[in-house]
Amino acid sequence: MSAPVILSAQGLRRDFVTRKPLFGANTIVRAVDGVDLQILQGETVAIVGESGCGKSTLARLLVRLIDPSEGSVWYGGRDIAQLDPRALRDLRRDLQFIFQDPFSSLNPRMTVGALIEEPLITHGIGDKAQRRARTNELLARVGLLPSHANRYPHEFSGGQRQRIGIARALATGPKLIVADEPVSALDVSIQAQVVNILEDLKEAFGLTLVIIAHDLAVIRHMADRVAVMYLGEVVEIARTEDLFTAPRHPYSETLLAAIPIASVRPRRARARFEGDLPNPTAPPPGCRFHTRCPYAQPRCQTHRPTLQDLGDRQVACHFADTLDLKGLNGGAVMRSPATTARFALYRAARAQEDGKTVAGKTDSSTEESLT
Template identity: 55%
Template sequence: MAEELLVVSNLKKYYPITGGVLGSEIGVVKAVDDISFSIRRGETLGLVGESGCGKSTTGRSLLRLIEPTSGKVYFDGVDVTALKPEEMRKMRRDMQIVFQDPFASLNPRHNIAKILEEPLIVHGVGSSAERRKRVEHMLEVVGLNSYHARRYPHQFSGGQRQRIGIARALMLNPKLIVADEPVSALDVSIQSQVLNLMQDLQREMGLTYLFIAHDLSVVRHISDRVGVMYLGRIVELATSSQLYTKPLHPYTQALLSAVPVPDPDDVRERVILQGDVPSPANPPSGCTFHTRCPHVMEECRTVRPPFQDVGDGHYVACHLYKTD
């Protein structure tokens, strides 16, 4: 078994809610609420869930683009949460992110050559000629041409801009890439091209991915293991084949039942959830899913279910599956 590159332990990210005349804290939004997982070297871990469940906050907290409230993040054996700013800056050579919106993440005033060269300049890598050569090489790697370096972001299509975003993340030869919904803004035909590109790059460069998405069919295509988030917590974590053939958590079952099937004769039972997603500022007690769960029991309302292995590395947080 490959060693673990990233280990996340009891990660929390709470945002204060202020009010009153003095602007004092009157509550918190629990964006990420005590989650733990690990990613093995060379693996792709998919993180799925509906909008607002804390997926993107988790990805950004790992890289300390936003500071976690509490918890530990170990990258390659180093406690990232304890690093000083200068140490963290050096660590970012090995930890990069691809953002959801490729246009918003690229500086419109800079041409592509300057955008791609910037990480190398910040970290003092190579001479001017070496950096220029690296930029041209990386454009070729992601399926663009070297002459594209002179153009500006607005002169590219969405798919091309996302390729540029991927190229920028790869400039420093990182070990881990957090891909924050990298294909959600793209057409379906372009999505498959970008996903295939990411898989090819993973094989060639030995990359490790945390792949954040809300489209379960996309995640199935690229992930080795998949974690399902609901209201700031991971409720199920399993290999891709386990999760898609035998989902255990009622929320995962509902998500998978909503995935469109290409075969019109393939009729399957649709799980319709009642009610709306509760507010992360005031999450339900016990199991946060109990307000919408079709199998709710009295215990679910008061006791938070442990996140436990129910066999073969299949983890679930649900009172329906007790191992003791």
């Protein structure tokens, strides 16, 4: 029996107006255009695509950090796009956000303890002593020390700041967390630690996660399902392994082919992007990918495909049933030296944290390892 739907987006659209100086005409960028997406309780859904495809805008729409131009987002039987400010504030207890930049997302004038306590104060959770205890508990959960509560954000490294951001998102006991590129600003070894923290917290608190990411190796490691975006549209939604081994949309195939594979053996021909990314203010008619698609037919230039259910996934392609697309051959990317080393780092980081964390307390050597 499948899990219930915890959040659902229907016909979601967001337009941005770019203003020209003097007498120039304004132009409209449709960053998200008619997205339908369902998130199941307890799963991890990844949203992937090129820079500028609209995935970060979609992430903000899902928790209403920005308002949609059209469409709806349903949570708990209510369209959160229609909630008044008071009801929306109450909703924040259940829906939280982890920002991409761990440097600018924390107020430099507030201590770490004040940053984590702020959402508790806003929602009237606990008294002063209970809030302090909750802060110390959350710091321990993300591998930091209680004494860190008295420090300021500039005293921490990037990985530590991202841990603080995770602790702050957990403060109110949310049911769903949206993380926008949570590891992209960190180096590889710190990425492994933060990924492990997110996975452990998901299991411990029964969270539902929506992850925005560029690194497909991270996605394969974390996600249960993947939604692929191109120019504001979702073009394929599938289980992670199904997408990696047998994509059904040409854009998904091309994204997978872009994963670097270190090998001394001769490489087979891999799908490649043709042409330039279209202007988002004037997207091409029909299928938006047809200008770069090696399989495009005349119909693709005039008829816009919609997401169709193929049983094991949803795909927005007129010829999804007939194309023979190449995946990663049952995990070729997992066997490459570069990716094998990446996942070895994940395992090593987890073993290191397990060895240094006892009964929820972190010893002083952990602080040095995270700097």
